Amino acid sequence: MTSPNMFIVYVTEVARTVDFYRQIFAIEPSALPGPGFASFTLDGGTELALWSGHVDALDGQPTRTSEVVLCLPGGPEAIEEQHRAWAALGVTVLEEPHDAAFGRTSVIADPDGNRIRLAPVD
Known part of the structure; x- marks a missing residue:
């Protein structure tokens, strides 16, 4: 059986949010392939990714689920x-x-x- 190995968080500015996550979690990104995406490798190999590809999802007052x-x-x-x-x-x-x-x-x-x-x- 397979299990999820990446979680994506939508953000408006990847660089700004990378700096925020660096500061609060004391970790460095494992991938910075372009200005709209970054990821951090967590314990166990799971990735926490930041993506600005769906900025419209953050418009208004989005429901946080x-x-x-x-x-x-x-x-x-x-x-x-x-x-x-x-x-x-x-x-x-x-x-x-x-x-x-x-x-x-x-x-x-x-x-x-x-x-x-x-x-x-x-």
Whole structure:
């Protein structure tokens, strides 16, 4: 059986968003084939791609139905610490740290409003 090996996030300016993801995840892109596409190779070989090929999908107030999630070990303290570090960078905070059904969590947004969640490792 095959499994997904790439997730694409629509963005308006790939270079700007590459810089944002570099900063918050401390990773470098693995591919920058042109001005409208970049990808990051994640643990396990899965790719997180940024693509400006569907900029119209970001027009108006698009409904956000997915999130990029960083699951952290270390319990609620790790979530709080990472949230403080991201907030200190001046990111847009959508949800302050709070408890959810799966544990402590918070949500920030990338420059295009795409959601990035902190959550505990299951």
